[in-house]
Amino acid sequence: MPEAHSLHRHARDQRAALAGQVLAVSSPQGRFDPAPYDGHRLLDVQAYGKHLLHSFEGAPDLHVHLGLKGVFLRTDDLSLPPLRSTRLRLAGEREAFSLIAPSVCEPLPEPARDALLASLGPDPLRVGAAGREEAARRLASARAAVGAAVLDQSVWAGIGNAWRAELLFLAGIDPARRVDVEEAGRLWDLAVRLLPLGVDAGQVVSDPAAPDERWVYKRSTCRRCGAPVASRSVGGRTAWTCPREQR
Numbered sequence: 001m002p003e004a005h006s007l008h009r010h011a012r013d014q015r016a017a018l019a020g021q022v023l024a025v026s027s028p029q030g031r032f033d034p035a036p037y038d039g040h041r042l043l044d045v046q047a048y049g050k051h052l053l054h055s056f057e058g059a060p061d062l063h064v065h066l067g068l069k070g071v072f073l074r075t076d077d078l079s080l081p082p083l084r085s086t087r088l089r090l091a092g093e094r095e096a097f098s099l100i101a102p103s104v105c106e107p108l109p110e111p112a113r114d115a116l117l118a119s120l121g122p123d124p125l126r127v128g129a130a131g132r133e134e135a136a137r138r139l140a141s142a143r144a145a146v147g148a149a150v151l152d153q154s155v156w157a158g159i160g161n162a163w164r165a166e167l168l169f170l171a172g173i174d175p176a177r178r179v180d181v182e183e184a185g186r187l188w189d190l191a192v193r194l195l196p197l198g199v200d201a202g203q204v205v206s207d208p209a210a211p212d213e214r215w216v217y218k219r220s221t222c223r224r225c226g227a228p229v230a231s232r233s234v235g236g237r238t239a240w241t242c243p244r245e246q247r
Contacts, residue, residue, distance in 0.1 A: 002066045004049055004158025005198030008125045010072055011047040012199065014054075017074075017095045018042050024091040028082050032105050037062060042090070049123050049157025051116065053108065054090075060107040063116070064088075067103025074098075120157040124191040125199065132188050139184035147175025148235025150187070159191070163198075165217040165240045166206035167191055174246045175234045216240045 025037040041057040054062040064070075073083075075096050082089045088099040099105060108116065121138055122131035135156060142149035149155050150164050159167070168175050171187045179187070197205035205211045216222055216229050222242035230241050 001068050001160050002050065002070070003160035003163055003198075003204070004047070004123060004125050005163075005195050005204070006202070007047040007050055007052055007066070007158070008195075008199045009202055011045045011052060013074070014072075014090070014097055015045040018090060018092040018097070019044055021092040024089075026082075026089045026091075028084055028086040028089060032088050034088070036060065036107060042092075047123075047158075048117060048126065049120050049153055050160070051120075053113065060109045061113050062088075063104060063106050063108035063113070064099065064102055065104035067101075070102035071100050072097050073100065120153055121155045123157040124188065124195050125158065128192050129189075132185055132192075135188045136181050136184040139187065140179055140181040142178070144178075145176050145234060146173060146179045146184075146187075147239050149178075151235050151237065156188075156191075158195075161237045161239075162204045162214075162217050163191070163195070163206075164237075166204060166215055167194070168239075169215045169222075169242060169246060170206065172246055174241060175239045176232075177247075216242050 019042055022039060022041050025034040027034050036059045037056055040059050042054060043057055044055040046053050050065060052064040076094060078091060078096055082098045083100065085100050086098040087102055087105050090097045122135040138155045139149055142155055147164060150159050167187055167190050170190050173179060173183060194206055197208060201211055206215055207213055213223060215224060217240050219229050222229055222245060225244050227242050227244045230243050231238050
C-alpha cells in the first residue's frame with residue numbers, strides 16, 4: 001500500500017501541474033460521477049497521511065485513497081485516450097492524471113472532510129518537528145505494541161509497513177513491545193528527517209548514503225550487522241527485524 005511519502009509526492013506533482021486551472025474531469029470506467037467537478041477550477045491538492053484531498057471551486061472536496069492497488073498515471077499527451085479502467089481523469093491545459101484501481105474515490109462534503117481529518121493522527125510530513133510532543137504522547141499511550149500502534153492511522157498518519165520496519169530498526173526498537181515517550185519521540189524524529197527524502201526520491205529512503213538500500217525490510221540479512229532478519233506478524237502485517245540491533 002502506498003505510504004505517506006507517495007501521497008505527498010502525488011499532491012505536490014498534481015498541485016504544480018493542475019492547480020489554478022479549469023479541469024476536464026471524466027470517468028472512462030463509469031464508476032465515478034464527474035459532473036460536479038468537470039469544468040471547475042482546481043484550487044489545491046493536499047495529502048493527509050494516506051489520503052488525498054482535491055479542492056475545487058464550487059464543488060465538494062474530492063477524496064482519494066489509493067488502497068493496495070491504486071495508481072496515478074501521468075501524461076503530457078492530452079490526445080492520448082485514457083485506459084478504460086480509469087476511475088478518474090483530471091485533465092488540465094498541458095497534463096492529465098488518470099487514477100486506476102483506488103479503494104476510495106468520492107465527493108467529500110465539509111462535515112465528512114472534517115470527520116476524516118479529525119480521525120487521523122499527526123502526519124510527519126505535515127506537522128514535522130512541531131508535532132513531536134503530540135505524536136510521542138499518542139504512540140507512548142497506545143495500548144498495542146509499537147509495531148501495531150505505528151500502523152494505526154489514528155495514532156500516526158501515513159506510516160505503512162516499509163517505513164515501520166526501517167524506522168523501528170534505526171531506533172533499535174523491537175515492534176512487539178511498547179515504547180515510552182522518549183523512545184516515541186526519537187522514532188518521530190527519524191520519521192520527520194527521513195520521510196521528506198522519500199517524497200523527493202519516490203521511494204522509502206532510510207539511508208541517505210544508500211537511497212536504494214533497506215536495512216531490514218524484505219531482506220534476508222541485516223545490512224548493518226549481517227544477522228539473519230526475523231519476520232513475524234505484528235499488528236496483522238509482516239514485520240522484519242534484526243534480533244541483534246532491535247531490543
